[in-house]
Amino acid sequence: MNSVIRLSNVSKRYKKFLAVENISLEIGKGEIYGFIGLNGSGKTTTIKMLLGMVHPSQGDCYIGNQKVGLANHDIWRKVGSLVETPYAYPELTVKENLDVFRRLRGVLDSSSVHQVMDQLKLTAYADRKAGKLSLGNAQRLGIAKALLHKPEILILDEPSNGLDPTGIIEIRELFQHLASDMGVTIFMSSHLLSEVAKISTRIGVIHQGQLIKEVKADQFKSLLSKRLVVDARNREKALGAMNRAGYSSVFNRKGEIETTAEYAVQHPDDISRYLVSEGVPPTHLALEEEELEAYFLRVISKREG
Numbered sequence: 001m002n003s004v005i006r007l008s009n010v011s012k013r014y015k016k017f018l019a020v021e022n023i024s025l026e027i028g029k030g031e032i033y034g035f036i037g038l039n040g041s042g043k044t045t046t047i048k049m050l051l052g053m054v055h056p057s058q059g060d061c062y063i064g065n066q067k068v069g070l071a072n073h074d075i076w077r078k079v080g081s082l083v084e085t086p087y088a089y090p091e092l093t094v095k096e097n098l099d100v101f102r103r104l105r106g107v108l109d110s111s112s113v114h115q116v117m118d119q120l121k122l123t124a125y126a127d128r129k130a131g132k133l134s135l136g137n138a139q140r141l142g143i144a145k146a147l148l149h150k151p152e153i154l155i156l157d158e159p160s161n162g163l164d165p166t167g168i169i170e171i172r173e174l175f176q177h178l179a180s181d182m183g184v185t186i187f188m189s190s191h192l193l194s195e196v197a198k199i200s201t202r203i204g205v206i207h208q209g210q211l212i213k214e215v216k217a218d219q220f221k222s223l224l225s226k227r228l229v230v231d232a233r234n235r236e237k238a239l240g241a242m243n244r245a246g247y248s249s250v251f252n253r254k255g256e257i258e259t260t261a262e263y264a265v266q267h268p269d270d271i272s273r274y275l276v277s278e279g280v281p282p283t284h285l286a287l288e289e290e291e292l293e294a295y296f297l298r299v300i301s302k303r304e305g
């Protein structure tokens with residue numbers, strides 16, 4: 001892979017505590033890489049190392065072919081970033097904040113401020129002081145700052161923090177447009193797997209400082225376990241019939257009958273016919289897919305088990 005972002009055996013130790021342990025990953029042009037992990041798993045530390053804000057105890061980070069470090073300052077021209085709560089001058093308006101940032105970034109075209117306010121739906125708040133913004137709009141301002149100089153690479157720590165459901169969808173569509181239509185490479189962290197799964201081309205799971213799994217978008221579906229959920233007027237009898245036939249079943253929290261038996265999952269029609277023949281016709285029969293969050297917890301607990 002001709003990588004745009006690369007981490008090579010990167011670790012970070014804070015005194016005796018190993019916050020990030022030997023992470024290696026590569027991200028190609030136009031990819032959206034979702035970096036997912038529980039609170040305290042090492043996401044922010046990894047992102048800070050990638051952005052040169054924290055020095056790795058071991059290993060190196062690369063943007064393009066250039067090593068992240070004090071010597072290679074020009075790499076930041078092509079990178080937009082958002083880390084933790086975005087900082088803005090509270091007494092300046094949204095427009096003024098973006099204009100200060102535009103000058104700092106050396107962007108000559110002053111219309112870029114209006115463009116980015118439009119992209120982030122901030123135009124209505126252009127004259128509002130940044131200190132008076134809602135959490136969601138402060139986050140939009142942070143993302144606007146990251147996008148202002150039209151970077152080829154976006155490195156974002158929890159970009160959907162504070163956004164309402166509409167905001168999450170808008171930002172998701174914006175990132176998808178940037179990646180698919182403009183070839184922007186995006187590395188974004190989140191603790192919400194379901195959110196990241198909707199947008200990422202690849203997901204990396206970080207747990208206790210280690211990258212424990214990487215999954216491509218087209219593999220997500222096949223990794224999720226499936227179960228057949230059956231209900232009947234006589235639940236006890238239906239459960240007995242299922243187990244007698246070798247489809248190991250249990251009652252779920254709603255009192256329905258649930259099985260992950262492979263044949264049952266693959267042939268629900270046969271199960272329906274079988275239950276009818278046993279005198280317990282199903283009143284409900286559905287194939288359900290594991291929630292992504294549950295999958296995530298399963299991956300983690302397998303590691304710990």
Ligand SMILES: Nc1ncnc2c1ncn2[C@@H]1O[C@H](COP(=O)(O)OP(=O)(O)OP(=O)(O)O)[C@@H](O)[C@H]1O
Nearest residue numbers: 014017019037038039040041042043044045046191
């Ligand atoms: N400067 C520091 N000194 C000591 N320990 C630190 C420091 N920064 C982070 N840590 C610890 O390193 C671990 C990883 O923290 P990090 O902020 O990278 O996690 P995270 O996955 O981003 O979590 P969150 O989702 O809560 O932001 C945590 O246990 C944290 O307490």
